[in-house]
Amino acid sequence: MAKRRPSGDGMVRKRDDGRWEGRIVVGRKENGDSIFRYVYAPTQKELSTKLRQHIDSYQGADLTEQSRMTLSEWLNQWLENMADTLRPNTLRNYRSYIENHIRPNLGDKQLARITPKDVQRFYEKLSDCLASSTVRRIHTTLHGTLKAAQQAHL
Template sequence: MAKRRTRGDGSIHLRKDSRWEGRYVVGYDDKGLPVTKNVLAKTKSECATKLAQLRETLRAPTPDQPKPGIFLADWLDLWYQGYKKPNLRPNTQMSYERRIYQHIIPALGQAQLDKLTTADIQDFYASLKKCGRLIRTDLYGDGLSNQTVRGIHTTLHAALGKAVEENLIFRNPADGCKLPSAKPREMKVLEPEEIQRLLIQAREDGCYELLLLELSTGLRRGEICALQWDDLDMKTGALQVERQVHRVRGELVVSPPKTKAGRRTVLLPPRS
């Protein structure tokens, strides 16, 4: 009795042109219908051999075993310096470096990649919320804000995700972490009397025009500080926002806006 083919091995049948055809399902389309590849041969045995070779070529490769002994600190440094930093703006680099070198590495850097667990990371986030602030604790307390902790998670999760892609670990241990609420801070709007007092004080301090421009247009401080006289059309009152000023490692740097939407025209209100 001929040996029965097991499910998933493919199928073989005799065509009307007297050739043997073998078919193997390689996937399914958007409608759920099977997508197949086929082989042709003059004899059934030759067709079976070709079908077996087709299956082997299409079979997913066995993933490499994770490489033991790699410390998280070493991987984070390699990931940031090699993959992320070349494509980041200077002020964004500072944010990454604070998260990596001031928070993640001091707490988790000596853990091995293949031994780092979701519980380790969850405990780390809890400690950040409780006592993770390094400066200005007298003003803001000992713990970091929800937004800052979520930013640290974003960086760590991305680095571990790349480690999965490089077959250094099987899964991302940051996937299952519970994060602090993303609820934004409630915006505080100044009352008219408060705005008036603020402008009176600004006139005495010599920054009246700057503060008035900020209150009347909503421009960011860095955008205002980067303005030039050529950006203003005196006839129409159109103000071109083309650049911004920000501080990088203690020095002021002028750069274009982060996005296309940041490069815009603002109409100044008419003089009253």
């Protein structure tokens, strides 16, 4: 009889092609079905290491179906929600930063797949051609949008 893995430790199996596959549950859909993330490795030991890293990185996250939303889609939704609470000039500035800088560079990425490295590269690219005060304002805008996405479990 095979040993059972502890609860919350993911699922591990050997595939027909010889690779090892790991799967963890990172959230639930509206109908109650699980949302999975998959990890692959050539050996079971490597898979266990990768799986542990994924479990740690998703700790405390409770993703929803909207987690596949791109940053661009989220920015539209966020601006809509903020339109009533922001002053007109602030809203205009946020729209400008989003349309001219954030959307062209990071807009196509899924929210759940944006990494700190992506954001760091974005800031480095901006600092080559913009003043540091402008980069700081763009950072404030992006930080606010990502924080709101995190609070919405996206």
